[in-house]
Amino acid sequence: MTTVQVELGSRRYPIHIGEGLLGRSELLAPHIVGRQVLVVTDEQVAPHYLQSVLASFSRYETEQLILPAGESHKTLATLNQIFDVLLERRFSRDAMLVALGGGVIGDMVGFAAASYQRGVDFIQMPTTLLAQVDSSVGGKTAVNHPLGKNMIGAFHQPRCVIADTSTLKSLDPRQLRAGCAEVIKYGLISDANFFAWLESHLEEVLSLKPQAIAEAVRRSCENKAAVVSADEHERGQRALLNLGHTFGHAIETGLGYGRWIHGEAVAAGMVMAAEMSVRLCMLPEQEAVRIRELLERAKLPTELPSELGVESMLKHMSVDKKVLAGKLRLVLLEAIGQALLVDDFDPVALRETLQVA
């Protein structure tokens, strides 16, 4: 087991990474102050891990809630199901919520914890690669609104994260590749060495060789934790983590949530960002080629879905959260390992990038 500390003062928390960590109650006990624990998971994850997780909380009064799986259920209505259980079971302010599942469960349970009685504790147990390297680090929680993804939420840090890499064996290969898009993203944003390491270890990561997958998760978490510690509430630097996401969210919204999964949309979005960077003469073309090639090796999409036109993309990009006072800000690349925020760009370059893609 390896542990990454997310440094956030009084909200500091550990991410434990390794094989077979679910069920290890000694990792949980230091973080629980009350007696009540609610484990929330979804229909896909529950058969695999719910019983062993419940067993690890056997010293507490434990309740469970199994939600329908999928991004389409990441809504205020599903959130309210969590509140219903908490109130029916009279959970108090020192209760602990546990998010066992992927990013959808993590985001919803995190937001439920942020808002139940104006804030209770929660623990993340991410069971997808995407959730282990992204949604479980940094305290962003949210639900979707029909007009935009993650539009309703809060910053709320977990007390600890248990990233059990053996859970990835039960993961749909498509989900694993999608998670890999975010892993590659950390290399692109701030860690050229990590990108190069991925170029030589991608297949080991994707085949879940224990050392390789733990290393990929650890370095991703370290990269994200460094950014989050410096800018918890996304006033500046943290926005770099959205590389590929403004394009990606527009793809997800344009297609309807769930057609492409998040990491897939981000993969295509990172290619858009790289190609636009080349078009603006910021990034050497051969670096954009390396980016596209690595994503292709991970069998991730690198082009826009054919049914989405330029106008549809532009419309959906303009309601993205990264739009500041009506002005679209994009995360672009100066080099592999060096992303930057750009809000003063030629709109023609954006249009052309979307047309070619």
Add this chain to the structure above:
Amino acid sequence: MTTVQVELGSRRYPIHIGEGLLGRSELLAPHIVGRQVLVVTDEQVAPHYLQSVLASFSRYETEQLILPAGESHKTLATLNQIFDVLLERRFSRDAMLVALGGGVIGDMVGFAAASYQRGVDFIQMPTTLLAQVDSSVGGKTAVNHPLGKNMIGAFHQPRCVIADTSTLKSLDPRQLRAGCAEVIKYGLISDANFFAWLESHLEEVLSLKPQAIAEAVRRSCENKAAVVSADEHERGQRALLNLGHTFGHAIETGLGYGRWIHGEAVAAGMVMAAEMSVRLCMLPEQEAVRIRELLERAKLPTELPSELGVESMLKHMSVDKKVLAGKLRLVLLEAIGQALLVDDFDPVALRETLQVA
């Protein structure tokens, strides 16, 4: 105009108190960083003040939303109407929300601001006495759940508060008296001099003599601000502000929201707290008499509604947020001006207090 500063570090904000402050755009401008402003109010308040408030934002892109009035609409569903407008109009992260109305509007708009895109700014323009002295100070925001009041919310501080005392002239006298319950509460918790001042000025306050009402609002805000500054997230001291509220919430929940308004329930709740304090030999009986007499002069209820039995009260009190790990904590009194938290009390005393009331 007088100004009370709420000291909360980077979240420090001013409360401006006085006659005719709505519409004074120079009080607002320093707090607005973007271009988009959404003014949210309700059907009762809109005809009186919405136009002059909109006029004071004439330099911005302004939208309005008029919600149905009343506690029964303080729900996730109504909250979602605010999100609908924000997203339909493509409000960005630097937008400003304005809560024009009583505590229901303030709590909902505050929670909408806390959660829209994980947090945008808001300004409070409280138009009831209760909202001016209570809900607009301290950043508590929330909506109700069918199983409990204010169960879903956030701590989110406004950028500024405009407490225009002339708006109280249009207030239903019942609402004015209910607000007075909270004013009296501040005297009880921590300011014996203020309680004594109220004993000699209550009628001036209730008849809205400009100096008296401004003084009552100012001293209430100062008392609350002092507590909030010391304990923003209610880990300890701030819970004293809930004097009368555990009883009061149980009354409101038991009767169904809206039958008794909040301040009325708190008034009866403060009498319960005082009488239980006497029963536990903590408070001299003559102080409980002074409390009851002042509330009676304000024509506030000082007894439980006849249809609520002891069992119903106990049941509803136990889901109150002040219940810590299943243990009921009550705010009781050692003296007028000296409240304290008690969680180790004889349950028979509670039962007897409810029986006699």
